Amino acid sequence: MAESLGPRLYSCSNCRNRVSLHDDIISKCFQGRNGRAFLFSHAMNITLGPKEDRHLLSGLHTVADIYCADCHQVLGWKYERAYEVSQKYKEGKFILEKAKIVKED
Secondary structure: OOOOOOOEEEEEOOOOEEEHHHHEEEEEEEEEEEEEEEEOOOOOOOOEEEEEEEEEOEEEEEEEEEEOOOOOEEHHHHHHHEEOHHHHHHHEEEEEEHHHHEEEE
């Protein structure tokens, strides 16, 4: 029986830089710019773009695009502020687009 040697990871689909842990997924039911996206509690090896207000499907949010720290591909965004009370749980969380990441087992 095969045993996992460590945590399951998600990596940048372009350069395989590790960007998040599978255990940090909050939800797989989000929509990104290019299709399905996952909401993560943490992300690593990323850089943040400037904050900007965006009208998303769930209302107005202040977000910052997140980029792979190695190849600089846009991976998704970080929720900096939610203006609607029902969306406050997203603040400080990360959207990673499924098309931009790969699961490493």
